[in-house]
Amino acid sequence: MSEQNDHRIVAPCPVEAVTLTPLADEAARPCLVPANINPILKVPVVLAETTLQIVVEANIPLNPPASEIKRVFKDVFIKQCKLVPVRFGPEKCNGTVREVTRAKLFVEGFIRKDIEYATTNCNGFIRDRIATVPFSGFAELSAEDFLVFPVLGDSSESRSRFINPKNNDEPRLDKFFFENHVFYNEQPYCELISADFFELDFSPCPTDVGESFSNLREKIVLDLTLKVLQVRQVRVDSLAMDSMKKHC
DSSP: OHHHHHOOOOOSSOOOOOOOOOOOOOOOOOOOOOTTOOOEEEEEEEEEEEEEEEEEEEEEEEEEEESEEEEEEEEEEEEEEEEEEEEEEEEETTTTEEEEEEEEEEEEEEEEEEEEEEOSSTTOOEEEEEEEEEEEEEEEEOGGGOSSOOEEEOOEEEEEOOBOTTOTTSBOSSOOEEEEEOOOOOOOEEEEEEEEEEEEEEOSSOOOTTOOEEEEEEEEEEEEEEEEEEEEEEEOOHHHHHHHHHHO
């Protein structure tokens, strides 16, 4: 019995490790805006949520050639997402800004594919092929698609002319009064929510068992869900929020 108790198991492949000491913690009381003040917050506001269907076809060369596709992992990356207004509603905020009631949403990006495949050797290695499939297009956003209308402020410039004091029949070409008004808008932007991929991968030339193919053709359908936002000023009712906390 004593010999069995003295036997020790040595763990293989040891690494450095440190046992951490637990630290005491307690809740901190935050400093809040007084309940009788309704602050104005500048926060991202969701303008719309939309699902775009993107259809793309690609040819991906494989080197060395493949005998079988094992797995394909996919991610989508957005390089550009721009909202271009094409129709406006009534003016707001004393005529300084206009609501956008219709717009084109331009989207550009790529699908990153990580393809794992087997070679023709019976005991060959599993190869990895990374490919980026670009796409671009636009979508129509009408008034029914917006949860909150985007706003866009106008910039303007004017020029005043003067009459020639020596000859009232002629204007002065050497004297002008200029006036400029510039409104700096918050640019609407996009945020990824989800992506659903449906694809068909195949060799353009059918191959028999044991043969290899060096080109992979893909037909991809991507349902891409995006959130369109714009930073806006929003007034928060502190009394209402405090009342909700008491009832919870």
